[in-house]
Amino acid sequence: MEVFAAAFEASPTPMVVTDPRRGDNPVVWANGAFLGLTGYAREELYGQNCRMLQGPLTDAAVLQTMRSALATGRPFEGELLNYRKDGTSFWNGMTINPVCDEAGKVLFFFSAQADMTDKHRLELAMRDANDALEREVSERTADLRSALEQKTALLHEVDHRVKNNLQVISSLMLLKARRTPEGDARNALQAMADRIGALSTAHRMLYSEGDVTRFDFREFTADLIADLAAGLDGDRTRIETEIEALALSAAMAAPLALLIHELTTNALHHAFPEARRGRVAIEAHRFEAGMRLVIQDDGIGMAAVPSNPAGFGRTLVEMVVRQLRGTLEWSDAGPGTRITITIPLVGTDAL
Structure with missing residues (x-):
């Protein structure tokens, strides 16, 4: 037991043991890494419940899940926002396991913990970067959509004007054909007017299409x-x-x-x-x-x-x-x- 105690004490992983057989399930042992993580001395921890590490922004829903697990002697794994002695916050990733006797009665709760603050800071930075990227993509998409709408409107206007101009040309040629004596010249003018009319119809159809x-x-x-x-x-x-x-x-x-x-x-x-x-x-x-x-x-x-x-x-x-x-x-x-x-x-x- 002394060997195990020495090994746990020297471990860089913060560890703490509580005794549910005593009132309010107090801390009965903590290693040096846990003291370093929380900033408390042993005499300040021993005999106290770990809720002393909680604060105004600690997630109540996660707390309820943890309390329910401990009340029924089940393991718990999760992350909580805890507070050090000096009031600074840190994200505490913990696993809590019951230590039972041969009859299955819970004697202690053993918890290994880890400072997850850097991970949360990275996640927050990545979320902020992702939000900024999404905003930039959204703005760029809006700019491209606006440019496409302007291009579409311009092309529609071009088709509309071309159609109108072709109709005018076709009408002029038909007018000239009517004033031309019957023969090859008149027939040629009539045929060209009809061809121009077909081109006008093509541009009329393009003008009415949504996709230019x-x-x-x-x-x-x-x-x-x-x-x-x-x-x-x-x-x-x-x-x-x-x-x-x-x-x-x-x-x-x-x-x-x-x-x-x-x-x-x-x-x-x-x-x-x-x-x-x-x-x-x-x-x-x-x-x-x-x-x-x-x-x-x-x-x-x-x-x-x-x-x-x-x-x-x-x-x-x-x-x-x-x-x-x-x-x-x-x-x-x-x-x-x-x-x-x-x-x-x-x-x-x-x-």
């Missing part, structure tokens, strides 16, 4: 086709669509508007001569890393349409497809004509 970087291709095509179908005789010709919902880059809006407008109007003008009935079908689907766009009519077919060396439509379509880095194929649909366009897509989402 992408647009819904299905809604975009439906709006574009609605403009084209407005002047059709529904009993004679119709336009049908089967478009997959895809979120495409805003940069593709104008080229796709030109493609769909050019190929659809070309079919409507040339595939159904002499009041011939028919339909134009437009399909678009995602495949692997790209999109396949098919525009097909059930009209008289390419072979029956006289070639037009001065025609600009096919050249325009081929230029736009090259711009989109796609491929273009013209084929006989038997009856009618099929145009198949494949366009590579990067980072495109299905809606």
